[in-house]
Amino acid sequence: MVKYVQLPLIETEAKKTNYQGQVIETNGLGNRLAPEDRVFHDWYRFVLSYPAHLVSYYMSNFGLKKGQVVLDPFCGTGTTLVEAKRNGINSIGVEANPIAHFASSVKVDWDVNPLHLTQIAQEVANQTLSILAAQGIDDNKKSDPSLLQGQLRTLSDEQERLILQDSISPLPLHKVLVLRDVLSTRQAERCYNHLCLALAKTIVFRVSNLHFGPEVGVEKPKADAPVIASWLGEVQHIVKDISKVYNKEHPTSTVLLADARNISQVIASLTIDAVITSPPYPNEKDYTRTTRLESVILGFVKNKEDLRHLKKTLVRSNTRGVYKEDDDDQWSHKYPQINEIARAIENRRIELGKTSGFERLYGRVTRLYFGGMARHLEDIRQTLHPGAQLAYVVGDQASYLRILIRTGQLLAEIATEIGYEVVRIDLFRTRFATSTKQELREEVVILKWRG
Numbered sequence: 001m002v003k004y005v006q007l008p009l010i011e012t013e014a015k016k017t018n019y020q021g022q023v024i025e026t027n028g029l030g031n032r033l034a035p036e037d038r039v040f041h042d043w044y045r046f047v048l049s050y051p052a053h054l055v056s057y058y059m060s061n062f063g064l065k066k067g068q069v070v071l072d073p074f075c076g077t078g079t080t081l082v083e084a085k086r087n088g089i090n091s092i093g094v095e096a097n098p099i100a101h102f103a104s105s106v107k108v109d110w111d112v113n114p115l116h117l118t119q120i121a122q123e124v125a126n127q128t129l130s131i132l133a134a135q136g137i138d139d140n141k142k143s144d145p146s147l148l149q150g151q152l153r154t155l156s157d158e159q160e161r162l163i164l165q166d167s168i169s170p171l172p173l174h175k176v177l178v179l180r181d182v183l184s185t186r187q188a189e190r191c192y193n194h195l196c197l198a199l200a201k202t203i204v205f206r207v208s209n210l211h212f213g214p215e216v217g218v219e220k221p222k223a224d225a226p227v228i229a230s231w232l233g234e235v236q237h238i239v240k241d242i243s244k245v246y247n248k249e250h251p252t253s254t255v256l257l258a259d260a261r262n263i264s265q266v267i268a269s270l271t272i273d274a275v276i277t278s279p280p281y282p283n284e285k286d287y288t289r290t291t292r293l294e295s296v297i298l299g300f301v302k303n304k305e306d307l308r309h310l311k312k313t314l315v316r317s318n319t320r321g322v323y324k325e326d327d328d329d330q331w332s333h334k335y336p337q338i339n340e341i342a343r344a345i346e347n348r349r350i351e352l353g354k355t356s357g358f359e360r361l362y363g364r365v366t367r368l369y370f371g372g373m374a375r376h377l378e379d380i381r382q383t384l385h386p387g388a389q390l391a392y393v394v395g396d397q398a399s400y401l402r403i404l405i406r407t408g409q410l411l412a413e414i415a416t417e418i419g420y421e422v423v424r425i426d427l428f429r430t431r432f433a434t435s436t437k438q439e440l441r442e443e444v445v446i447l448k449w450r451g
């Protein structure tokens, strides 16, 4: 019998969206960001990120000590890794999306001289400003893009097809591309990656027309926006955080670009003391869209093939990422509960007369999702120390024709079959889904590996 526990309530600064970007009713240990959650974490986060205080809660709940190793097999932008580093715990992150992997790697790299960072940033900014000035562009004054037509740099047609239409206006894009190219002449500098990460954040949150919540979308286009000053502002945030830790001893943090379903190929046996993570949910969200603009501009995704390759390395959680040759459903066949849900979805589809290609895949993607997670849970076992404790943050879903998927409960059942002990399931928060008028639970499944 699984034990359900309500997490304690903590008061922090208000934030209205959850890490899937949905407006939430918070109860329990909510998604609100405490000011201390921003240090390092804010260098670049995405809408999928969970709050840092959730990680510190479990590090303390698990009694993790210095010298031990925590793993986040779906590390996203590195919340677990940063929090582990701040608390003196060694960490390993695994992430399949190259820009998220890059962000995590930079966010745990604290050995960059802050004075050097400031100096190189200023040189790059000055050089960019003079190139723009020679083109008649003052970054701090609004320019009329129509007067500059023909001189503005653009993305290639292929790159344009990869990003959401109108996600960035022509003049800001031009300035970003000039800055990016000046920056790329400084690749040999130790602080180069930090400067690139600051540019990624500037592109998305200061310059683009993107908005997040619940899905990534495009809002009213900004004809112009200061790019260089915004970028320098982001660099200054990094400099401020790094100044506090530079030249000090830190625990190790390793970030691997890999698939969490094949983790034993990249992590040595019996090395992990705890896992704190949030995998994707079966919620019909294309996780790669969230990071598409900065991935394309910074060259992490160059063409359709790169995107396809990236999607194939992700656990299937939406029908846009399903391929004919996918076979993770093999792993779900032995779980009758998963087959039952997939059948219920398919029956509902037939009953409602829904016939689009995507709707026909709803049942299959559910099997692929749980099969992928079963594969991950099986594979990760050999990397765990006996006694390792694991926390998986997952949400219930009803995205497929309103059939309720109790993600946490199902994962707990799969984990039991695989040999884990299900210690309890914590309620992180609930979200009211207007489409189904149901309370959906976001839970933390707590497992133990006895070896």
Ligand SMILES: C[S@@+](CC[C@H](N)C(=O)[O-])C[C@H]1O[C@@H](n2cnc3c(N)ncnc32)[C@H](O)[C@@H]1O
Residues within 6 Å of the ligand: 046, 048, 049, 050, 051, 073, 074, 075, 076, 077, 078, 079, 080, 094, 095, 096, 097, 100, 258, 259, 260, 261, 277, 278, 279, 280, 287, 313, 314, 315
């Ligand atoms: C909910 S997000 C995690 C967010 C993270 N906790 C944070 O705070 O930034 C899930 C992440 O899992 C990654 N992912 C999905 N399938 C993966 C796989 N098979 N291997 C590694 N990472 C994967 C996605 O790219 C995404 O970044």
